[in-house]
Amino acid sequence: MPTRWVKTSFPEGMHYLSGNEAAAEGAIAAGCRFYGGYPITPSSELMERMAVRLRELGGVFIQMEDEIASISAVIGASWAGGKAMTATSGPGFSLMQEALGYAAFTETPCVIIDVQRAGPCTGQATRVGSGDIMQAKWGSHGDYQVIALSPWSVQEMYDLTLRAFNLSERFRVPTFVMAEEAVGHLRENMSIPAKVEVWDRKKEKGGAPFGTDEKDRVPPMPAFGEGERLAVTGSTHDPFGYRKTDDGEVHARLVERINEKILKNRSSIVETESYFLEEADIAVVAYGFTARTSLYVVRRLRKEGMKIGMVRLKSLWPFPEDAMRDVGQKVRKIVVPEMNRGQVAAEIRKACLCDVVSIGQTDGEVIPPEKIFDALRRLSQ
Amino acid sequence: MTRALEKYIRPGVKGTPFCPGCGHGILMNHILRAIDELKMDMKKMVFVSGIGCAAWIPSPHFDGDTLHTLHGRALAFATGVKLFNPDLCVMVISGDGDLSSIGGNHLIHAARRNIDLKVICANNMVYGMTGGQVAATTPKGAKTATTGEGNPYRPFDLCKLVEAAGASYVARFAVTQPVSLINAIKKSLLHVGFSFIEVLSPCPTQYGRRNRLDRPEDMIRELIQRCILDEEAAGLTEEERAEKIITGEFLTWQK
Numbered sequence: 001m002p003t004r005w006v007k008t009s010f011p012e013g014m015h016y017l018s019g020n021e022a023a024a025e026g027a028i029a030a031g032c033r034f035y036g037g038y039p040i041t042p043s044s045e046l047m048e049r050m051a052v053r054l055r056e057l058g059g060v061f062i063q064m065e066d067e068i069a070s071i072s073a074v075i076g077a078s079w080a081g082g083k084a085m086t087a088t089s090g091p092g093f094s095l096m097q098e099a100l101g102y103a104a105f106t107e108t109p110c111v112i113i114d115v116q117r118a119g120p121c122t123g124q125a126t127r128v129g130s131g132d133i134m135q136a137k138w139g140s141h142g143d144y145q146v147i148a149l150s151p152w153s154v155q156e157m158y159d160l161t162l163r164a165f166n167l168s169e170r171f172r173v174p175t176f177v178m179a180e181e182a183v184g185h186l187r188e189n190m191s192i193p194a195k196v197e198v199w200d201r202k203k204e205k206g207g208a209p210f211g212t213d214e215k216d217r218v219p220p221m222p223a224f225g226e227g228e229r230l231a232v233t234g235s236t237h238d239p240f241g242y243r244k245t246d247d248g249e250v251h252a253r254l255v256e257r258i259n260e261k262i263l264k265n266r267s268s269i270v271e272t273e274s275y276f277l278e279e280a281d282i283a284v285v286a287y288g289f290t291a292r293t294s295l296y297v298v299r300r301l302r303k304e305g306m307k308i309g310m311v312r313l314k315s316l317w318p319f320p321e322d323a324m325r326d327v328g329q330k331v332r333k334i335v336v337p338e339m340n341r342g343q344v345a346a347e348i349r350k351a352c353l354c355d356v357v358s359i360g361q362t363d364g365e366v367i368p369p370e371k372i373f374d375a376l377r378r379l380s381q
Numbered sequence: 382m383t384r385a386l387e388k389y390i391r392p393g394v395k396g397t398p399f400c401p402g403c404g405h406g407i408l409m410n411h412i413l414r415a416i417d418e419l420k421m422d423m424k425k426m427v428f429v430s431g432i433g434c435a436a437w438i439p440s441p442h443f444d445g446d447t448l449h450t451l452h453g454r455a456l457a458f459a460t461g462v463k464l465f466n467p468d469l470c471v472m473v474i475s476g477d478g479d480l481s482s483i484g485g486n487h488l489i490h491a492a493r494r495n496i497d498l499k500v501i502c503a504n505n506m507v508y509g510m511t512g513g514q515v516a517a518t519t520p521k522g523a524k525t526a527t528t529g530e531g532n533p534y535r536p537f538d539l540c541k542l543v544e545a546a547g548a549s550y551v552a553r554f555a556v557t558q559p560v561s562l563i564n565a566i567k568k569s570l571l572h573v574g575f576s577f578i579e580v581l582s583p584c585p586t587q588y589g590r591r592n593r594l595d596r597p598e599d600m601i602r603e604l605i606q607r608c609i610l611d612e613e614a615a616g617l618t619e620e621e622r623a624e625k626i627i628t629g630e631f632l633t634w635q636k
Contacts (some may be wrong), residue, residue, distance in 0.1 A: 034465050060464045065490040069457035072450065072487075076429070076461025079448060080469065084461070102451055224446040224462060225469050227424045229391065231441040233449035242393065242441055243449075 002202050003166075005195045006031070009057060012194040019157040019183040020087075022190055023113055024049040026161030027085055029196045032111070033059035034084035036073035038066055038092060041125045042181040043115035046087040067092035071099040071112070078108045079232060081223030083165055087113035089181075091122060093132055093139070100174050101140030102234045104258060107172035107210065107219070109201055111164045114176055115184040118339075118364040127364030128181040130288055130339035136176050137317050143255055145262035147269055148176040148317035150287040151183055155190040160314070166199035167269060171261060172218055178316060180339065182289040182366050210254070211239020217261035262318055271314035272323045276302055280309030282380060283331040285324070285348060287313040290337050290367050297372040306380055316344070321351040328352025333379055335359060337367050386413045389423060391444040398437050402589075402597025404582030407556040408503055409438045411580075412474070415566035426470045427462055431455035431484060434510050435476035435503035435582070453483030456491040459498050470499070470570065477504040477518040481537055485517070492546035492575050499569045500577045502539060505584035513587030524591040543577045544632050550576035551632040556583070557604045558628060565630060573635060581608065581626065 008029045017025070024046050027035075035050040047063070054061040060077065064070040070086045077084040088096065093114045103110050114136065118129035136148045147167050149160040161177050168175035204220035209230060212219035219239070222228040231241030236251040244250040262269070275295060277283065286294035291312040298310045311327055313320060328334060328348075333355045336345035342358035349356045359375050361367045399405050416423070428439030432452035440449035446469075450458045455475045463471045473480075480488050480502050491498060507525055508514040515525040515532050518539065522531040544551050550572045554562040562580065569576035583589065583600035594600045604626075611629030614622055 034461065036461060062460070062464055064457065064460070065486055068454060069460070069487055069490070072454040072457035073461030073464070075450075076448065076458035076463075077465040078461075079446075080427075080462045080465040082465040084465070098451055099454065223466075224427045224448075225425055225466055228446070229424075229444055230446045231391065231449075232447065233440060234451060235449065 003197050003199050005197055007195055008192055010192050012192055014189055014191050016189055017154055018185060018187045019154045020046040021049050022154045022157040023161045024053060026158035028053050030162045030165030031198050032083045032085050034077035034082040035061045036064050036070045037086045038064055038070050040089045040092045042117055042184050043087040043089050067095040071096040074110050075103050075108050078110050079224055085111040089115050089117045090119040090132055097139040103174040104144035105234055106232055109168040109172050110174050111168050112176050113179055115179045115181060117181050124364040128339060128366055130180050133316055133343045136178055143259060145259050146174050146317055148178050149315050150178050150313055152288055152291045154186055154188045158190055162196055169199045169201045172221055173262060180288050208239035210237055210241055216265060217257050266318050269315060270320045272320050273312040275310040277309035279307055280331050281307035282333045283327050284310040284335045286337055293367055293369050294337055294372060297369050301376060319347050324348050324351040328354045333357060337372050389413045389444055391441050394442050400586040402585035404556040405435055405438050405503055408580050408582055411559060411562050412566055415563050419567055419570055429455045429459040429473045431475040431479035433476040433479045438474045453479055456487040460491060460496055463496060463498060472499040474501045477502055478508050478516045481539055482517040489546040492543045492548040495547055495549050495575045497573055498575055502579050503582045504579050505582050507584055507588040509584045509587045539579045540631050548577045549574035549634050552630040553579040553628045555581035555604045555608045557601055
């Protein structure tokens with residue numbers, strides 16, 4: 001496996017950080033040395049910390065003229081050989097969508113942290129939401145796959161940002177950390193390890209950068225200036241990057257591979273956590289900040305004797321449909337609290353035959369425990 | 382006949398995709414001549430382009446690294462490449478619509494930063510690839526697919542625009558001025574900072590035939606007659622100047 005252990009530049013041990021700060025440290029630990037961004041609430045602290053940290057480490061930080069330019073510069077830096085990222089929130093994430101399709105189609109590793117706020121549109125810039133989950137999957141045109149992770153704590157802002165870089169390098173795909181304002185601005189203890197395992201994109205002299213017979217379907221990726229005379233294009237291209245826009249077969253094969261390389265490797269990407277599922281009659285499925293509240297409620301209700309369990313989704317795309325199918329076969333009902341109008345609940349319905357109940361909330365506040373208590377008590381009767 | 386420039390063409394690429402009479406093939410030749418005369422190392426050159434006919438000048442034809450990006454975003458991609466690896470010589474070759482209309486914001490900001498990019502803007506004054514619609518560079522009164530009565534608006538003066546924004550090398554030449562143009566491209570390659578060369582390139586298919594320049598040679602002849610050097614324009618009246626296209630090196634300074 002092309003991984004290596006590297007020492008972290010931030011002191012090992014416990015730290016009291018905000019989620020946005022922790023994500024920046026996770027990126028640095030992963031080897032990120034390029035940040036192109038544009039200020040937007042509630043993600044800006046992440047950019048500010050990257051500006052300081054990359055200067056310390058001799059990396060490149062640039063504040064671009066808008067979010068389109070930010071993601072474009074990130075893709076350019078990635079082809080120049082860098083691990084590159086940006087962070088944004090809803091409106092900026094919308095602006096980036098065309099270029100994210102470019103990154104998916106040209107198989108460019110890059111990490112985007114979306115610190116979600118209450119949309120649509122400008123919405124509530126300083127309030128929390130989780131309404132970008134479907135956009136993360138379907139935001140750009142055409143058929144493609146991405147990877148999206150969902151952190152629930154400051155610790156996971158660090159861990160999952162690091163993991164996002166590793167997955168992005170390994171599968172050559174844009175990878176999202178779908179944070180929420182509440183986690184981005186949360187401050188709590190977290191620990192930084194002495195060493196982390198990082199993944200670097202594979203290289204191969206003379207290899208085809210856009211086609212492969214490898215089992216994982218991920219081709220090697222050289223950088224500009226290495227003498228490989230790369231031809232990178234967002235048009236339909238053959239394994240060596242030659243434009244083949246009028247060849248249906250080349251197009252179909254390419255689209256299939258960029259989808260299948262993610263779907264076939266689902267088991268290396270998807271992560272879920274189960275709590276008290278044995279003998280459960282009802283399961284709560286939650287992700288992000290809402291999973292914190294949900295776990296608190298589920299624990300309390302179990303003490304009261306209710307047959308209830310929980311699954312936390314640590315990754316959202318590719319969708320953990322196998323895990324959901326399994327849960328759906330065990331329980332009578334699945335309850336999905338989330339800070340949108342049921343985006344993930346609808347996805348679970350596709351995978352499960354059991355009853356799926358959505359508890360959506362779109363008022364810019366985190367879902368309070370009482371709301372989940374009430375809903376679960378009502379449903380268990 | 383010797384084919385001295387063939388070594389700069391990516392193996393397997395045959396012919397160019399341009400229409401008969403298009404100026405972009407001539408520009409392609411001029412760029413490669415400048416590269417050849419300076420003996421540039423193609424392994425360290427990255428050619429970035431956007432979307433449109435001019436974006437196909439380097440992609441995939443040039444045998445260096447080519448990055449064919451999204452419509453309008455070539456300069457933003459190029460900024461990421463150059464900043465991450467400053468050892469690379471990054472040249473942006475794209476059209477007027479790509480660089481100055483949809484990509485106008487990136488153009489002024491890249492110029493403001495005076496980042497070391499060599500920008501060649503192939504200006505055919507029209508959206509060629511999509512069928513000849515009006516551009517931000519179409520002369521007032523010119524007929525296009527979307528201005529049948531003549532363009533009601535003034536065009537950008539791209540050189541003045543990037544100069545005001547902070548570029549440090551600015552020039553304009555037509556493909557009909559080969560010696561001056563090749564020299565300008567060479568200067569741009571040696572320049573450290575944001576360089577911008579506007580290259581007037583005829584589009585007989587989409588522009589000429591709608592504007593009484595039916596044949597490619599009519600467009601070439603018109604460029605030869607209308608393009609004068611900056612210093613030649615000094616003695617002309619305002620009316621005479623309006624008939625001409627002022628070319629030359631307008632600005633050069635090192636940071």
